[in-house]
Amino acid sequence: MSVIVLVADDEAPARAELATLLSADPRVDTVCTAAGGAEALRILEGGGVAVAFLDIHMPGLDGFDLARALAGLRARPAVVFVTADDAGAVQAFDLEAVDYVLKPVRAERLSRALGRALSSPADAEAPGDETIPVTVGATTRLVRRSEVRWVQANGDYSRLYTASGDHLVRATLSDLADRWADSGFVRVHRSYLVHREAVVEVRLAGSAPTVVLPEIELPVSRRLVSAVREALLR
DSSP states (O other): OOOOEEEEEESHHHHHHHHHHHHSSOSEEEEEEEHHHHHHHHHHTTTTTTEEEEEEEEESSSHHHHHEEEEEEEOEEEEEEESSSSTTTHHHHHTTTTTEEEOOOOHHHHHHHHHHHHSSOOTTOOOOOOOOEEEEEEEEEEEEEEGGGEEEEETTTTEEEEETTEEEEESOHHHHHHHHHGTTTEETTEEEEEGGGOEEEESSSSSSSSSETTTTTEEGGGGGGGHHHHHHHH
């Protein structure tokens, strides 16, 4: 089987060194390189990469954000972090990285990391949690679908509300309602979509039905009461 690996590092010398070491390994057929997280994600979305070697500190989409994004890929590569930062190991393994290699990289240490990655069972059948890229200032952050508590319509856009803040994305509420219907999201109003797991109380009796989330009470459209009752109280 052909083994393709990816090296993502915004520093050209470090990227070239790592690519050279991996190219010399007989287990590797092809080495792809990316100068940043966004470029790496585009390559990984194309599929076929067995192992992704990621720097942590990259502008825009950093290595941790990129690893989170991989959870949404059907064919998810094994992830090895290669970094000069010795303080990120706990977070790296929380993201299910198979190894954490410190710079400067030694050939034998990289070889062990590659072996560990290639022997790691693939998670190709799990669809994973969808990630949504959102702009925060000058950077791009990836919000997991499971983090979203409720969504508000905003014309051709929608505003996603999470425990840590809200984000405007270019997608209509109807599009998100259709896309996320099988992931626990329920349309309660023409302007609102709620994540079933975030709902703490359902008040459907009376003339002003609502659903209650930890931070807000949202109206339920009268025409949707039966569907909401079925979805949230079944």
